Amino acid sequence: MIDLLLFNATNGLIIGAFYALMAIGLSLILNLSNVINFAHGGFLVIGAYLSYSLTPYLGFWGALIVAPFLTAAIGFLVERLLIRRVYGRDPLYSLLLTFGLAFIIEDGTRQIWGALGKPTSIPAFLSKPLSYQFFFITGYRLFMVAIVVLAIAVLFVLLRYTRAGIRVRAGTLDLETVAALGINIRTLRSINFAVGIFLAGLAGVLASGQLGLEPTMGDGLLMPSFIAIIVGGVGSLTGTLLGGLMIGVAAGLTAVVFPSASDAIMYVIMAVVLLVRPRGLLGEEGMLT
């Protein structure tokens, strides 16, 4: 029983790390630009397929590094051409715009890479289990978590210590004042959007090794990311991280007792959080209420 619980908790933690990676990207964009990016799952798919296409040329490691940057570049362009036009308008329009974009991306992926799933390969040394006792922790899963931790740590350091990072954090609180201080918020928002998409692309590359490639692979990850943000509290990246890990572990543990409810548990958590603490666990009072 202990083994089973441990297995599922670890599993949940790994999935949770993944939700967190997605959710932090979404959260970055939401905090600074007030846009819910419905196409985030779409960008994840782009990242995954790009790494698939790049692997024959660059190898596993090369694709792992290049694909997220390419995805971010696409995100940057999309922000410049489309998303930028709905800033400051009713949130309805940004939701619809990214909703339509998600359609186009899904169909485009299907057009370019085909509707059927693609097999993916990961280096042999990563696919072996670590030990017989912990058979469920393959090297790849540990590696995934390590990359996620690294990415999030780098992001937090950047936000804390670099000039751009401080501006992003200030913009989360009061974008108007930041603009009034003479900072170019157009560029800031573009870069911020691209960083968010970079994280989605990275999540896509990592997910493809675990889940395989499919044009709809982003769908299942989008909703948990929303919930991670709501549970953690809008406006707080740490909260989003915590929310992601929490719902991942909760889903993992629920799978032990009541497998068919493992998807539903995160909604229960969300409902409870909204009842008890409407702004989310670490949310700032007054942010986007």
Next chain:
Amino acid sequence: MTSGRTRQGAILAAIWAALIFAPYWMPLFGGYTALGTRVLAIGLGAMSVNFLLGFTGVLSFGHAAWFGLGAYGAGLCLKWVAASTPLGLLAGTLVGGIAGGLLGALLVRRRGIYFAMVTIAFGQVFYYIAFQWSSLTGGDDGLRGFARQPLHLGFATINILNNATAFYYFALLCFALAVGIMGFILRSPFGHTMIAIRENERRARFLGIAIELHIWIAFTLSCFFMAFSGALYAMVNNFADPRMLHYSLSGDFVIMAVMGGMRTFWGPLLGAVVFVVLQDYISSITVNWMSFIGLMIVAIVLFFPRGLLGLLRQRKTA
């Protein structure tokens, strides 16, 4: 003023005439009666979404949940409880409306984009339930094995089961009833309060209006209308499936409302007509229909945010 009123009357008469004679003129354009019935149910759904979005200014992006609950409620009632069309409609409406009202109480303090996000997430709960609880709902395959029943009026029986035209008129009657109630609410003091909240929430609050209560009532009413349209929709094909609860259908409803013109009463119906017919047509000629719909959505957001009727109205005033 008088000319404005006669003009309005003429437009109303034209809309109802078009709806009443649809089974006769639609075949001329390659339509079929069941498509008309589908448009009625979907159009009522879009108008219900707009009841909240266009007239209270509250964006719910999870309204498909109430639509789908209405559909499942009606289907399950017809299948297991009683073979009666009106009872099925009532059951579906109550299931979706009450569920929406209860969840709405949890949401009314949220606003704007946060409200949208929470409604999406909660809407998905019902999708997962319908998907997972296959012993009750049929899971991914959908709920089958029920059918709308002929209407027994005491003195006569109307066979809406096998006669598509008769069912169209039954659906039109339901539609007219719901739309009538909707129009009545919007013209009532409550409706004017909704618009006041949309225009300036802070000012309305200073006037002593209980904002949360009003938004909750508007949300709940909109859920009841939505569930009613879903129940009607389930009877078009005698079928309900989890995709009727999915947030992408919610998005479709919002798009219909925006495309038709969300500041107008009839706009969403027009939006639904265009959307359903286009989707039907495009998916029959190309596998890339998703891209077309996506491009259409992007184009509407960027170039026609006021929608078709908004565009007409703007031209008139210019």
